[in-house]
Amino acid sequence: MRRAALRLCALRKELLIPGRGLTQGSQDETGFHIQEVRDKLREIVGASTNWKDHVKAMEERKLLHSFLAKSQKELPPRRMKDSYIEVLLPLGSEPELREKYLTVQNTVRFGRILEDLDSLGVLVCYMHTKNDSLKMSPLSIVTALVDKIDMCKKSLSPEQDIKFSGHVSWVGKSSMEVKMQMFQLHGNEFCPVLDATFVMVARDAENKGPAFVNPLIPGNVEEEELFRQGELNKGKRIAFSSTSLLKMAPSAEERNTIHEMFLSTLDPKTISFQSRVLPPNAVWMESTKLKSLEVCHPQERNIFNRIFGGFLMRKAYELAWATACNLGGSRSFVVAVDDIMFQKPVEIGSLLFLSSQVCFTQNNYIQVRVHSEVASLQNKEHMTTNVFHFTFMSEKEVPLVYPKTYGESMLYLDGQRHFSSMSIPVSLRKDYRVEP
Ligand SMILES: CCCCCC(=O)SCCNC(=O)CCNC(=O)[C@H](O)C(C)(C)COP(=O)(O)OP(=O)(O)OC[C@H]1O[C@@H](n2cnc3c(N)ncnc32)[C@H](O)[C@@H]1OP(=O)(O)O
Numbered sequence: 514m515r516r517a518a519l520r521l522c523a524l525r526k527e528l529l530i531p532g533r534g535l536t537q538g539s540q541d542e543t544g545f546h547i548q549e550v551r552d553k554l555r556e557i558v559g560a561s562t563n564w565k566d567h568v569k570a571m572e573e574r575k576l577l578h579s580f581l582a583k584s585q586k587e588l589p590p591r592r593m594k595d596s597y598i599e600v601l602l603p604l605g606s607e608p609e610l611r612e613k614y615l616t617v618q619n620t621v622r623f624g625r626i627l628e629d630l631d632s633l634g635v636l637v638c639y640m641h642t643k644n645d646s647l648k649m650s651p652l653s654i655v656t657a658l659v660d661k662i663d664m665c666k667k668s669l670s671p672e673q674d675i676k677f678s679g680h681v682s683w684v685g686k687s688s689m690e691v692k693m694q695m696f697q698l699h700g701n702e703f704c705p706v707l708d709a710t711f712v713m714v715a716r717d718a719e720n721k722g723p724a725f726v727n728p729l730i731p732g733n734v735e736e737e738e739l740f741r742q743g744e745l746n747k748g749k750r751i752a753f754s755s756t757s758l759l760k761m762a763p764s765a766e767e768r769n770t771i772h773e774m775f776l777s778t779l780d781p782k783t784i785s786f787q788s789r790v791l792p793p794n795a796v797w798m799e800s801t802k803l804k805s806l807e808v809c810h811p812q813e814r815n816i817f818n819r820i821f822g823g824f825l826m827r828k829a830y831e832l833a834w835a836t837a838c839n840l841g842g843s844r845s846f847v848v849a850v851d852d853i854m855f856q857k858p859v860e861i862g863s864l865l866f867l868s869s870q871v872c873f874t875q876n877n878y879i880q881v882r883v884h885s886e887v888a889s890l891q892n893k894e895h896m897t898t899n900v901f902h903f904t905f906m907s908e909k910e911v912p913l914v915y916p917k918t919y920g921e922s923m924l925y926l927d928g929q930r931h932f933s934s935m936s937i938p939v940s941l942r943k944d945y946r947v948e949p
Contacts, residue, residue: 547602547610550632557639559649560816567818577651577718580644581725585686588727593680593736596641600633602675605698611671621669623847624830626695626707628823631656633679634691634711641681641689642715642726653720656822657688658712659853660746663935666697666706667846667906674698683743687715687723690743710746720817753852758923771922778915795913796840798921801871803836809863820859825885829867829901833881836869840879840914841907848878849904849935857898863887866895871914873928879905880928902931
């Protein structure tokens with residue numbers, strides 16, 4: 514499997530940027546240092562570096578409206594290689610970077626990686642939509658969805674260099690699918706450690722309505738396959754959402770699962786539907802909840818003066834991780850992230866309420882759902898902004914979680930669906946290497 518991933522990586526490199534290798538220090542116009550990414554994004558959209566200038570900067574962006582295309586046909590088509598970039602996170606060769614990425618267990622903070630992936634995904638889209646005749650981009654590119662992140666390694670070393678690569682793999686009218694990979698130096702070789710698929714959406718200069726993006730023309734058979742996969746992913750997302758338990762009743766098999774679970778919690782001593790007892794090695798779902806509150810300060814703003822999607826993911830991930838460890842009673846490792854939908858932007862100054870809960874477990878696996886809502890100090894009404902789904906693996910087998918209410922039963926089934934949609938349980942992968 515690992516060899517296959519490496520072959521794919523080599524193939525992708527050849528296809529997209531003929532003649533270029535994934536070697537350390539090969540920084541050029543498609544290669545950036547991690548610290549350059551946010552600066553580059555700020556430069557592309559003309560974002561202010563000081564909060565006090567943000568209104569002026571936004572006023573200037575309004576002038577860019579006239580540069581937006583009236584139709585997609587006006588825009589020159591692009592190839593996948595046009596958006597291909599590599600970003601180096603030199604944890605090994607620049608030890609001063611390490612502190613920001615370090616966990617107390619001497620591994621790399623996954624929350625920080627989520628932030629980097631988010632910024633990288635946006636930069637990839639700006640590469641795809643680049644117009645050399647303009648100094649600033651009239652597009653505001655935001656993260657709409659983290660479709661999938663699959664880890665192929667349990668934990669990462671904070672002492673070895675990391676490299677990211679990414680390119681646009683499919684486009685619609687205003688949306689773009691971005692594929693990213695992460696590698697870590699092992700000996701002399703960068704080995705794949707993570708695969709990610711995000712969907713970004715282009716908005717107008719003020720981030721008020723959709724804006725067209727350049728078409729994407731696959732250049733060869735492999736690119737056609739990636740593009741076809743992007744089309745399939747879009748179809749899968751629509752199918753997944755149309756059968757959502759918020760819209761449709763569970764399947765017969767799912768209903769049976771829930772009823773079996775319900776029966777196994779009835780107290781045999783009483784003939785009642787009310788007295789419930791937990792089976793051995795199980796916990797009630799409601800007892801797995803953890804909550805947190807974040808005040809959204811200007812420091813966490815993105816280039817469009819809303820809260821940075823990567824920050825939201827980091828906060829949600831860290832709460833989810835604590836929730837998983839709390840249940841498992843041992844260290845937990847993230848193995849997959851999927852279907853993080855950014856439904857609404859989070860305004861600066863909002864109160865962000867995160868609520869995390871284990872909704873499904875199996876053997877060593879823990880499926881955690883984090884729900885995020887915002888409210889302002891003036892308006893106390895809560896609005897959902899995101900729902901996050903994380904799959905963790907614990908060092909030990911974990912208890913089963915039992916729903917008590919109908920609502921919790923739906924959470925259980927939703928968790929089970931997300932768990933089952935994970936490509937392959939990581940423990941089954943041949944390339945899954947456990948860190949020493
Ligand atoms: C450092 C820089 C980082 C900056 C990045 C960030 O931090 S961003 C911060 C975090 N993200 C956010 O705040 C975004 C919050 N969400 C939103 O603003 C909005 O939900 C949205 C703009 C993403 C979508 O709004 P709407 O659904 O009203 O837009 P609209 O219906 O016009 O759809 C526009 C395009 O987006 C696609 N689209 C919308 N939601 C989607 C989803 N969940 N998954 C896939 N694709 C989606 C549609 O198919 C359509 O594609 P086609 O047009 O191709 O048919």
